[in-house]
Amino acid sequence: MxxxxxxxxxxxxxxxxxxxxxxxxxxxxxxxxxxxxxxxxxxxxxxxxxxxxxxxxxxxxxxxxxxxxxxxxxxxxxxxxxxxxxxxxxxxxxxxxxxxxxxxxxxxxxxxxxxxxxxxxxxxxxxxxxxxxxxxxxxxxxxxxxxxxxxxxxxxxxxxxxxxxxxxxxxxxxxLDFAIVATFIAMTFAELRNYPILVAVLMSGLTAVLLQPLLSDSYIVIAALVGMSCAYICPDPQAMAELKVSS
Amino acid sequence: MIWLLLLGMALITFANRYLFFSAVITYSPGPKFKRFLSYSSYSVLTAIWAPIIFHFDGQREFQLAGFDYFLAAALAGILSFYRVASIVVVLLSTTLFFVIRFYLL
Known part of the structure; x- marks a missing residue:
């Protein structure tokens, strides 16, 4: 009890x-x-x-x-x-x-x-x-x-x-919009040592900055998909090392 | 007429948010798609904050929103990279931002 x-x-x-x-x-x-x-x-x-x-x-x-x-x-x-x-x-x-x-x-x-x-x-x-x-x-x-x-x-x-x-x-x-920048950086940068995440951050950031003046409605979702795709296809050193060990 | 607009917009935004929570959709992502999705938060958050600091005029000129934004964001980036707690990062970098903005510029 x-x-x-x-x-x-x-x-x-x-x-x-x-x-x-x-x-x-x-x-x-x-x-x-x-x-x-x-x-x-x-x-x-x-x-x-x-x-x-x-x-x-x-x-x-x-x-x-x-x-x-x-x-x-x-x-x-x-x-x-x-x-x-x-x-x-x-x-x-x-x-x-x-x-x-x-x-x-x-x-x-x-x-x-x-x-x-x-x-x-x-x-x-x-x-x-x-x-x-x-x-x-x-x-x-x-x-x-x-x-x-x-x-x-x-x-x-x-x-x-x-x-x-x-x-x-x-x-x-x-x-006041700086609070968005500070919070979102605080949530992402701790994982930048992870190579695919570094690629995701660089590619989505670059794409967003380039697309914003052209596609003000859709630049966020397009840039996110570009970042995710690049991270997905880039070779992940950690996964490669695991693959070598297991083979 | 505005009522109709509000109702339509509410339905659209709710549908986009709720779609994959509904039991109607039985699809569940496999391991490869899960890995793809695991990069979503990093990508979306960067796509939201980067254009606040860096502006591109659509031709060839890049501009900074200001040195206050740039320096404070750089501090936030360095502290976060070295895994300082988020709340400390936000407080320190925002303090630096307002100090530069209202006392130095």
Whole structure:
């Protein structure tokens, strides 16, 4: 009985420390997204959305790049068809996250799969993937807390943009986007000694920088696929050594 | 009309996120495809951050977003390479970034 009780309490502590860790890990990215959220809220109002519609967009679409592009296209008089097409292209990188997480998520109950699917963003993917690598296990709780933290910040900053967009016009020039750079470098550079990962990072970075001015909707997913393909086909010294040993 | 736009976009983004979590799809990646996917986070994250620092004008000119971005990112890169804890990397490099940006430039 005592044992069961102590196990239950150990589980509670580990759950609460997992929750805290997920919130902390997501924090820099949540702060970095504030200017984008404010901009999205303010531009939506300018483009003719009502306050409720502007907020609802962040509540149900929950995709920064796709929302900003849709608002800009709508304000420029584009058709719904072209806005939907741009949404498909921009959010197609989530297919990559979805298929990467599939092995961890497919056995979970439907409601958890729906929640994790809904909360799956660049940020949540990055933070949960890093946690999975670090701990050796995917944690649904970690993923959901991280996703929910980000969802909350995204919606609060949209609200800020809706009610007070005009006061935040110079938020862009503060450089909050550096938090994205710092966090993503911190998540990738520790593994650069691994040769295929070095190739993935170099090739996807170079491709993204070159393609961004040409394909502003799709450069991320194309660059990622280029990086992954190059890493996949490049000879892996470690795997070659293992092959030699086994033969 | 905007309601329709919101609904359509919500369906598209959710479909892209949920597709491979749904039980309808029975495909499961083999070991080779899993190795391919194991490079996804490194590739996507780099494809997102690199263009924030390096700009290419579409012809032949490369530009930096600024020395504040470049130096602070270099610090983050070096610290991470030597496996300093992520949170320390983010705090130190962001501090350096804002010090350069608001006091030195």
């Amino acid at each position: 005592t044992q069961i009780r102590s196990q239950a309490s150990a589980c509670r502590t580990s759950n609460s420390s997992l929750t805290r860790r997920a919130i902390l890990d997501t924090m820099p990215l949540s702060l970095a997204v504030i200017p984008w959220g404010v901009l999205t809220g303010a531009l939506a109002i300018e483009a003719g959305f009502s306050a409720i519609q502007a907020q609802l967009m962040s509540l149900i679409v929950f995709a920064g790049a796709a929302q900003l592009s849709a608002i800009t296209l709508l304000a420029a008089g584009s058709s719904f068809a072209s806005i939907f097409a741009s949404t498909v292209v921009i959010s197609s990188r989530h297919l990559l996250y979805s298929i990467t997480f599939r092995q961890h998520v497919e056995a979970l109950p439907l409601r958890l799969r729906l929640v994790i699917g809904f909360l799956l963003t660049d940020e949540m993917f990055a933070v949960s993937q890093a946690h999975t690598m670090r701990s050796g296990n995917f944690s649904a709780l970690f993923a959901i807390v991280s996703g929910a933290t980000f969802y909350f910040c995204w919606n609060i900053s949209t609200l800020l943009g809706i009610i007070a967009g005009e006061y935040f016009s110079d938020l862009d020039s503060m450089g």
